[in-house]
Amino acid sequence: MSLTTEEVRHIARLARLALSDEEVERYREQLSGILDHFEVLNDIDTSDVPPTAQSLDQSNVTRPDELRPSLPTEAVLANAPRTEDGYLRVRAVLD
């Protein structure tokens, strides 16, 4: 299976990865090769087989809905690249 340059650019856009032209070409080749290795799965009969999301036999684990202190804002924001008045600062997303 061979991916096109446009397909690779589309995937990179979905993943929000800015790639150089060299990276796009390298990933086009490598991803095409890796996808070829996935073909063997088509030979396995999975009709009537349910999917497994994880290997533990438990689901819908809940805890009591109780108020608990959250992490201190100042400590959490210390790792943020841009802050203002105790908030994260981001570029405008709407014009």
Next chain:
Amino acid sequence: MAHIDLDRTAHEHAAALRAGEYTSVALTEATLARIKAQEPALHAYVTVTDDLAMEQARAADARLATGETTALTGVPVAVKDLLSTKGVRTTASSRMLENFTPVIDSTVVARLNTSGAVTVGKANLDEFAMGSSTEHSYFGATHNPWDLERVPGGSSGGSAATVAARGVPLSLGTDTGGSIRQPAALCGILGLKPTYGRVSRWGVVAFASSLEQVGPFGRDAEDVADLLQVIAGHDPLDSTTADVPVPDFKEHFGRGFDGLRVGVPAEFFEGLDDGVRGPVEASIAAMEANGATIVRDITLPTAKAALPVYYIIAPSEASANLARYDGVKYGYAVTDGRSAEDEMSRSRGEGFGAEVKRRIMIGTYALSAGYYDAYYLKAQKVRTLIRREFDAAFEQCDVIASPTSPNVAFRMNEKLDDPYSMYLNDLYTIPVNISGNPGISIPCGFSEGLPVGLQLVAPHFQEASLLAIAHAFEGVTDWNRQAPPTLG
């Protein structure tokens, strides 16, 4: 100051500390000095935490004086730099997290601290635990102490290399597709991947949430059991931990091989080097000679498909988990872009390394519109078949034996340009993450001077059985007591 033999195991150090032979402060000083002497050749650490270690050593000595100790009180331990440590930067060996300092301890690190262990540093890894050689680290590759021109395996290569080199007696790694067992094999030590759900993942930088577990490295079964004892158990902060009793992981020590049924599936002996096959077959023969029954008619035909299943599921989960690195909340950030999207895309494009971007691309593709059923859903269905085959095999045997890796430690740069050949290193370890079973790699011989690992896999939550077999194996062989050439 009394001479301290740093080649001792953790339990030997612990006994000496309790006997007052030396203090944790003296042991920690000597350990830090050795690590620093080895680092120029080995590069096993991203960060060595001298001050924290000495503070913990002083606290351990005070605790030793009271007699209220655990098996690890005062004993030096290294942790993979994927485990959050409060106030100590946690990088995942990525430029993305080069300056990230967590505000919490991961549950496993909190439990280590409660035990009184001394954490000496954050061990190097493949970026975000994606890799099998520890060459994909933003901070530079780790070297194998048996041959510095070769890789230590990965992704937990730093954790394995420092234990093999006798820098520390114990360390923690994580295993998503073999990242504990494969480096343990390539470095000639023991490494255990617990059952999925046995150990908390809270505070572990996430890669593939349905596959990964934190686990111990050590140089004998007793040390590995002692460290697993500290980190295992249900955690209210991680809803994927199992609320099941934690046994004494040494409870079956002394049981030996009598009556043990060792399954040897043919599928796990395809595609391996002859140099690996020899020691693995000899080890199986040694178990048989000491009372085990070898069961060769078990079969796991779908296990061969585990590699493509893994390289769909793990990157898919990674693409979702790594969406959090947006250049806004924390991590590497471009702040002079044209727009919010431009800044986010460039932050990720510049902050992530080549292998991480490759896997995000694979995962994004597999989850994208039109391909979800063909790739992700199909992989999850095949996952069910693999799980069923393991369950069926364990009706005929107690443990499954195989090589850990198809080859010994390879040369640096040898596989960097060919991702799939790198992925093949985990051919025998990946099925065990897919099924969630516990697995251990134990030293079982050498090929041209390089260590070979034997993988043992047990039914879910039977880590104690694996450790008992490892312990019995140490009684009839001395592979785990072989040391690499002295460094530094």
